[in-house]
Amino acid sequence: xxxxxxDLRKMVLASLMAALIAVGGYIxxxxxxxxxxxxxxxxxxxxxxxxxxxxxxxxxVYLLAGACxxxxxxxxxxxxxxxxGPRGGYLFGFLxxxxxxxxxxxxxxxxxxxxxxxxxxxSLIIYAIxxxxxxxxxxxxxxxxxxxxxxxxxxxxxxxxxASWLIVRSVRPLVHAGMRPQRALSPVEPVE
Amino acid sequence: xxxxxxxxxxxATWLHGLDVRVKLAAMVLLSMxxxxxxxxxxxxxxxxxxxxxxxxxxxxxxWLVSLRWYAVLLAGIVLVRALTTPGEPLFGMSRxxxxxxxxxxxxxLAGRLLxxxxxxxxLAATTRPSQIRSAVEWYLRPVPFVPHRQAATMIGLLxxxxxxxxxxxxxxxxxxxxxxxxxxxxxxxxxVFLCMPLLRRTFVTAxxxxxxxxxxxxxxxxSTGHPWRMTVRDWSALAGAGGLCLTMLAIG
Numbered sequence: 001x002x003x004x005x006x007d008l009r010k011m012v013l014a015s016l017m018a019a020l021i022a023v024g025g026y027i028x029x030x031x032x033x034x035x036x037x038x039x040x041x042x043x044x045x046x047x048x049x050x051x052x053x054x055x056x057x058x059x060x061v062y063l064l065a066g067a068c069x070x071x072x073x074x075x076x077x078x079x080x081x082x083x084x085g086p087r088g089g090y091l092f093g094f095l096x097x098x099x100x101x102x103x104x105x106x107x108x109x110x111x112x113x114x115x116x117x118x119x120x121x122x123s124l125i126i127y128a129i130x131x132x133x134x135x136x137x138x139x140x141x142x143x144x145x146x147x148x149x150x151x152x153x154x155x156x157x158x159x160x161x162x163a164s165w166l167i168v169r170s171v172r173p174l175v176h177a178g179m180r181p182q183r184a185l186s187p188v189e190p191v192e
Numbered sequence: 193x194x195x196x197x198x199x200x201x202x203x204a205t206w207l208h209g210l211d212v213r214v215k216l217a218a219m220v221l222l223s224m225x226x227x228x229x230x231x232x233x234x235x236x237x238x239x240x241x242x243x244x245x246x247x248x249x250x251x252x253x254x255w256l257v258s259l260r261w262y263a264v265l266l267a268g269i270v271l272v273r274a275l276t277t278p279g280e281p282l283f284g285m286s287r288x289x290x291x292x293x294x295x296x297x298x299x300x301l302a303g304r305l306l307x308x309x310x311x312x313x314x315l316a317a318t319t320r321p322s323q324i325r326s327a328v329e330w331y332l333r334p335v336p337f338v339p340h341r342q343a344a345t346m347i348g349l350l351x352x353x354x355x356x357x358x359x360x361x362x363x364x365x366x367x368x369x370x371x372x373x374x375x376x377x378x379x380x381x382x383x384v385f386l387c388m389p390l391l392r393r394t395f396v397t398a399x400x401x402x403x404x405x406x407x408x409x410x411x412x413x414x415s416t417g418h419p420w421r422m423t424v425r426d427w428s429a430l431a432g433a434g435g436l437c438l439t440m441l442a443i444g
Contacts, residue, residue: 008410012402015346016394019353023361026261038387045391061346068328069219070351071312074265078312079223081304086269140276148272163383171391 010050013175014058017046021062021094025074039074040126041160041167043094044101044119048110048168049175052102059098063091089133093126100125110172112165119161201317203249208318211426212327215315218433222311225437226304231296233440234303240436241310248318255313262309266302273298321351326418349401357394364390 024038047055062072063083071078074087083091101115101122108114127150135145202208222237229237245252274282277294325348332340368385 008406009399009402011342011346012349012398012405013395015349016353016398018346018350019357020391020394022350022354023357026358038383041383041387057346061343061350064328064343065347065350067220067223068216068324068347069223069308069312069315070324070347071309071316072350072354074262077262077265077305077309079219079226079305079308081223081226081308084227085301085305138272138276140272144276148276159380159383162380163387166380166384167387167391170388171395174392174395 010054014046014050014054015061017042017050017055017058018062018065021046021059022065022072025072025077037074038160040090040094040097040123040157041164043098043126044122044161044164045168045171047098047101047118047122048105048115048164049172050102051106052099055098055102056095059095063095066091086134086137087130088137090126090130092133093129096129097122097125115168116161116165119164123157123161200320201248201250203318205248205318206425207244207248207314209425210318210429211420211422212319212323213330213420214422214426214430214433215319216324216327216331217430219308219311219315221433221437223308225440226308229304229440230444231300231303232443234300234307236443237307237436237440238303238310241307241314244314245310248314250317259309262306266306269305270295270298270302273301316351321348323418324348324351330418330420353394353398356397357390360393360397361386361390364393 020042021039024040024042043055043059046058049055050058066072066078067080067083069078073082073091082088101118104118104121105115108118131142131145131149134140134149135142138145140148226234226237242252245255271290274290274294277291277297279291279293281289282292282295325344328347329340329344332338332343364386
């Protein structure tokens, strides 16, 4: 498998992860008062599976598709109004988090402890960008922004980090098997 | 949102035949107009979107039902606004005072998001993914440092993957229900049981697609050659979208 085909495969996988991030906004698992939406779970999974460059590309394509008007944001939202609306900070946070978590994973050579710490940092980055953005656009106090935009989602995020790691551990061999160079076929014996 | 609302639905209407560049430009213009639109303008725009949905022969009621999760999100926005904006309380409630101005602002914000979403669904329903890919490539070509072909191809793939994943997720959900896994209390198990097989299946699909693209010599030097040609109908539609935006800004 040459470099071009590895890039092609990574591009297809990055597109797939962008589609999964979009679908993650449609699927809600009803758990307790706040249902778990799988969007940021797929951002973390993309970062761990694809690395910093392609995970960031995946999220950038997702944001570009939404900005073009395709209904890919949470619940089927679309457009610049969404991107620059109250939830826009979380969307831009996905981009930064994907790159940072991917970078941590690459630098740590996929050590479990470092990857879990990376996902915690990634989740904090999403809130660090999303909550002040929410506060500014809704014109509410920082405490209220934390109450409506962070605290109810923290238990769900802890679950998502645990689930992401389990999923990545299971899916990673499948992804990397396709990236590994194929063993050359034995040359055909010349016909005498 | 269910698979019914997302994806291309073929029909012989003028909106289906419109130049995709015009549709994308109209989307961006409407998105920008929505940021400054008032209540009356939002009602007008939502009415236009619903009329267009009927025109392209889509089941409007089914679409609205499929947007129920989105409605929950919008209701959340209205509630937060109503609870956090100071002003005269509605219904005389003292414990959770919903303010009138807050409710008004929340409804306006939710209306803006809803109308752009309806137009976005209209765009997805009337445009083939390959056309969206070509139009995005056309728009990104002059932007420096952006690999326009790659970005456009990735958007095209994303649009194709979403209905596939939604179908697979629905099948997965039914399989889990048949095995009573949705009755399990442990949310971690429920999430992993849903996501792990879904990811494995979609990765196999992506793998096959990458192999098929490689077999067809896909590369950065391939030809695109979508024949772009603006007709009077396209210019009229662009002018109509511009007119709608100006009307929305004028009536406030």
